[in-house]
Amino acid sequence: MKLRPGPRKLALSVHLAASIGWIGAVAAYLVLDMATVTSDHPGTLRAAYVGMNLIVTSVIVPLAVTALISGIIMSLGTHWGLLRHYWVLISLLLTVFATTVLLVETRTIDALASIAADPSTTAEDLASLNSTLVHSVGGMVILMAILILNVYKPRGMTRYGWRQQRAARSDPR
Amino acid sequence: MVQSGGDIGGSGPPQGPPGMPRWVKLSALAAVVVAVVLILIMVVAGGEHGPGMHTGTSGIRNSHDWRG
Numbered sequence: 001m002k003l004r005p006g007p008r009k010l011a012l013s014v015h016l017a018a019s020i021g022w023i024g025a026v027a028a029y030l031v032l033d034m035a036t037v038t039s040d041h042p043g044t045l046r047a048a049y050v051g052m053n054l055i056v057t058s059v060i061v062p063l064a065v066t067a068l069i070s071g072i073i074m075s076l077g078t079h080w081g082l083l084r085h086y087w088v089l090i091s092l093l094l095t096v097f098a099t100t101v102l103l104v105e106t107r108t109i110d111a112l113a114s115i116a117a118d119p120s121t122t123a124e125d126l127a128s129l130n131s132t133l134v135h136s137v138g139g140m141v142i143l144m145a146i147l148i149l150n151v152y153k154p155r156g157m158t159r160y161g162w163r164q165q166r167a168a169r170s171d172p173r
Numbered sequence: 174m175v176q177s178g179g180d181i182g183g184s185g186p187p188q189g190p191p192g193m194p195r196w197v198k199l200s201a202l203a204a205v206v207v208a209v210v211l212i213l214i215m216v217v218a219g220g221e222h223g224p225g226m227h228t229g230t231s232g233i234r235n236s237h238d239w240r241g
Contacts, residue, residue, distance in 0.1 A: 086193075086194060086197050090197070090200070154194065154196050155194065156191070156193070156194035156196070156197060157191050158191075159190045159191070162190050162191050163190075
């Protein structure tokens with residue numbers, strides 16, 4: 001099913017806003033995550049962990065889910081398809097992987113924020129909390145890879161796409 | 174970020190099923206290498222991997238146990 005120009009442009013606008021917004025939100029999260037590694041000031045640590053939790057739950061997760069759903073709609077609603085081209089397929093797999101890790105990671109971030117927000121948590125306890133830097137840097141790398149794939153659209157059709165193309169050519173309707 | 178329009182791949186009708194492009198093979202190889210390195214680092218560091226690893230254990234009271 002192909003989308004008509006109006007709905008296609010709307011879906012593309014939503015997809016671009018969510019995808020680019022996701023990268024921007026992760027950049028903001030990374031700054032706070034870096035602060036949990038570089039600072040030992042209790043006030044900074046408390047604010048950073050609480051802020052990270054707010055950014056993840058209020059911005060990153062909604063944007064990630066929106067980007068994933070709108071990406072699937074865009075793929076299915078245009079000639080690109082979801083499984084026809086390697087760059088679309090790999091983008092989909094990377095987005096699903098990043099979203100899954102993100103959803104699992106929200107539990108950890110929520111736990112860290114709860115501990116940090118507790119007034120009875122001592123400065124020593126705060127300093128003993130680990131950061132989520134490996135995951136957030138890894139997430140940013142994956143988002144950059146998806147961005148590059150979507151901008152360059154490297155050639156390469158899957159076997160499924162090739163069969164679909166052949167079937168369409170032999171049976172034009 | 175799927176956009177409409179543009180090249181859909183290939184300049185002429187292919188004779189047989191296309192093979193996997195080189196960039197896909199190289200990317201997959203790089204991904205496997207990175208995954209193996211990360212697993213080795215985790216094994217060498219002796220750490221578990223999962224949500225609990227981030228919250229640490231020293232000095233955190235049981236009342237903060239988020240898993241319960």
